[in-house]
Amino acid sequence: MTNTVISSASKEVIIGFDQPFVVIGERINPTGRKLLAEEMKNGDYSRVQSDALAQVAAGAQILDVNAGIPLADEPAILAESIRLIQSISDVPLCIDSSIVEALEAGLEVYEGKPLLNSVTGEEERLERVLPLVKKYGCAVVAISNDDTGISEDVNVRFDVAKKIVERAMDFGIPASDVVVDPLVMPIGAINSAGQQVMHIVKRLRDELKVNTTCGASNLSFGLPNRNGLNSAFIAMAIGGGMTSAITNPLHSDLMQAVRGANVVMGHDLECSDWIHNYRDQDAGNVGAAPVRGRRSGRRRRTQT
Amino acid sequence: MTNTVISSASKEVIIGFDQPFVVIGERINPTGRKLLAEEMKNGDYSRVQSDALAQVAAGAQILDVNAGIPLADEPAILAESIRLIQSISDVPLCIDSSIVEALEAGLEVYEGKPLLNSVTGEEERLERVLPLVKKYGCAVVAISNDDTGISEDVNVRFDVAKKIVERAMDFGIPASDVVVDPLVMPIGAINSAGQQVMHIVKRLRDELKVNTTCGASNLSFGLPNRNGLNSAFIAMAIGGGMTSAITNPLHSDLMQAVRGANVVMGHDLECSDWIHNYRDQDAGNVGAAPVRGRRSGRRRRTQT
Numbered sequence: 287m288t289n290t291v292i293s294s295a296s297k298e299v300i301i302g303f304d305q306p307f308v309v310i311g312e313r314i315n316p317t318g319r320k321l322l323a324e325e326m327k328n329g330d331y332s333r334v335q336s337d338a339l340a341q342v343a344a345g346a347q348i349l350d351v352n353a354g355i356p357l358a359d360e361p362a363i364l365a366e367s368i369r370l371i372q373s374i375s376d377v378p379l380c381i382d383s384s385i386v387e388a389l390e391a392g393l394e395v396y397e398g399k400p401l402l403n404s405v406t407g408e409e410e411r412l413e414r415v416l417p418l419v420k421k422y423g424c425a426v427v428a429i430s431n432d433d434t435g436i437s438e439d440v441n442v443r444f445d446v447a448k449k450i451v452e453r454a455m456d457f458g459i460p461a462s463d464v465v466v467d468p469l470v471m472p473i474g475a476i477n478s479a480g481q482q483v484m485h486i487v488k489r490l491r492d493e494l495k496v497n498t499t500c501g502a503s504n505l506s507f508g509l510p511n512r513n514g515l516n517s518a519f520i521a522m523a524i525g526g527g528m529t530s531a532i533t534n535p536l537h538s539d540l541m542q543a544v545r546g547a548n549v550v551m552g553h554d555l556e557c558s559d560w561i562h563n564y565r566d567q568d569a570g571n572v573g574a575a576p577v578r579g580r581r582s583g584r585r586r587r588t589q590t
Numbered sequence: 591m592t593n594t595v596i597s598s599a600s601k602e603v604i605i606g607f608d609q610p611f612v613v614i615g616e617r618i619n620p621t622g623r624k625l626l627a628e629e630m631k632n633g634d635y636s637r638v639q640s641d642a643l644a645q646v647a648a649g650a651q652i653l654d655v656n657a658g659i660p661l662a663d664e665p666a667i668l669a670e671s672i673r674l675i676q677s678i679s680d681v682p683l684c685i686d687s688s689i690v691e692a693l694e695a696g697l698e699v700y701e702g703k704p705l706l707n708s709v710t711g712e713e714e715r716l717e718r719v720l721p722l723v724k725k726y727g728c729a730v731v732a733i734s735n736d737d738t739g740i741s742e743d744v745n746v747r748f749d750v751a752k753k754i755v756e757r758a759m760d761f762g763i764p765a766s767d768v769v770v771d772p773l774v775m776p777i778g779a780i781n782s783a784g785q786q787v788m789h790i791v792k793r794l795r796d797e798l799k800v801n802t803t804c805g806a807s808n809l810s811f812g813l814p815n816r817n818g819l820n821s822a823f824i825a826m827a828i829g830g831g832m833t834s835a836i837t838n839p840l841h842s843d844l845m846q847a848v849r850g851a852n853v854v855m856g857h858d859l860e861c862s863d864w865i866h867n868y869r870d871q872d873a874g875n876v877g878a879a880p881v882r883g884r885r886s887g888r889r890r891r892t893q894t
Contacts, residue, residue: 473853474861480854484829505854509861511846511868518825518850525788525826539843542815546822549777550784550809557778557813564815 290497295397297376306553308530311346344535352382361391393422407432407446416457425463472507484526491527499530517543594801599701601680610857612834615650648839656686665695697726711736711750729767776811788830795831803834821847
């Protein structure tokens with residue numbers, strides 16, 4: 287049972303096989319958020335901070351922080367964002383950038399053990415990012431693509447993940463500090479995308495014994511009612527062994543699916559988290575007792 | 591890959607490993623529905639018929655029909671209910687009673703190949719119900735309890751299912767005509783209830799190669815926000831290999847979870863059923879393109 291420990295200065299979060307699912311809030315990312323990008327570029331971090339608090343209140347246990355803005359000083363903005371979030375919350379962070387200098391700037395100011403987002407199977411990435419991971423003793427998200435791109439063959443994607451884990455171990459980074467993203471494809475385009483994820487996650491868990499994450503929303507790209515589909519998917523991914531996801535905790539149906547899955551997995555002791563979150567709902571709809579047939583023991587169905 | 595074929599006079603529904611999940615509508619059951627019970631007892635079947643049509647419109651592919659009313663002529667009422675539903679809909683039916691005479695009365699009037707609900711591992715049930723199944727050539731729901739009751743030991747419940755399947759085969763009934771219910775317990779009382787179901791379903795599918803069903807709503811008995819929990823559970827059960835459920839199709843979030851799970855399983859070709867059902871939703875919320883990092887191939891997340 288592998289545990290990946292992420293921490294802030296004062297709080298620890300464990301991504302693990304026997305743990306409740308960990309939601310990594312994705313909102314602090316200027317890509318696709320013009321207003322946020324402008325603000326961050328101009329030194330206004332008020333939204334960064336309010337989004338941080340809102341995501342934590344909605345149930346995210348870790349927050350992803352990205353400062354990828356064209357023509358801006360990404361390392362500086364990322365470092366400042368992290369500094370400010372650390373000053374208002376003890377939530378552990380996931381430092382997100384495609385620029386190695388920005389990753390390092392973030393790691394320099396970070397207090398605790400962060401998640402680094404990310405390394406891929408590309409040679410240059412492995413050689414530039416893994417030393418950082420080792421130096422700062424953080425954990426890292428490993429994305430299952432390499433110099434040949436993103437393979438549609440599930441076994442190739444698994445092999446890329448395996449290569450990253452083995453290379454990390456060469457650097458002295460344990461597999462428990464590598465969280466693999468099997469890459470979720472849009473299922474409207476690739477009908478087998480769901481089955482692919484389940485297949486790879488099972489192998490990652492059983493053979494490499496690593497924790498996993500994904501951008502859950504990718505599955506529904508291009509389809510209507512994305513939240514509905516993402517919710518079903520995330521519950522199924524949890525049932526299939528996925529242990530975390532980078533997603534939007536402000537979608538209440540998504541968080542409901544995560545919490546429900548935690549209950550079904552037996553990871554919500556006494557269902558206390560579920561009860562805490564939903565006890566004020568539908569006070570008049572407690573539901574009927576299970577239907578008993580005339581024969582004893584035939585507790586068949588609950589009318590709802 | 592096992593297929594269980596259920597039919598009306600003019601329509602076939604397949605419960606199968608590679609099929610979309612089959613929803614068996616549970617509403618036509620006077621237990622817990624006082625008004626319906628009164629009406630049925632007094633010869634008023636208008637609600638039976640309107641409930642039938644409503645459940646089919648909501649997406650149920652089979653309808654369970656039960657006439658268990660105290661101090662009433664259950665065989666006659668069940669037969670009449672079936673006759674009337676058959677006259678207004680081609681939906682295949684599941685004939686539901688704990689009284690063998692009622693099962694037989696229903697089978698007598700049924701046109702096609704129904705599902706019979708149910709047989710258990712209890713000796714008397716096996717000896718009285720299985721001959722009916724053989725005689726009428728129907729399929730049967732097999733519930734995993736026996737004369738010792740409902741075991742909390744998953745392996746005992748599996749063994750009961752195995753006994754039923756083997757006894758059915760002794761009667762010349764193929765395993766493809768036995769749909770096993772592994773018994774879903776209330777998870778508020780038994781925290782391992784979800785894991786139990788997943789474990790048993792896997793064994794039923796892999797070792798006995800039978801289709802499965804369950805009263806999905808039982809899981810959430812006594813907890814708040816039952817629909818939310820049932821929805822997460824049903825998606826996870828589908829991911830774990832469950833192939834049908836007796837449940838309420840009028841709960842739109844539950845049907846959304848079923849449809850979403852069908853998509854994730856690759857059982858909704860081109861996502862056409864999903865698109866058909868949800869294309870009018872959130873027209874202004876198509877969602878952003880997947881987030882691409884500056885490095886090619888790094889299609890990481892979709893901001894939603």
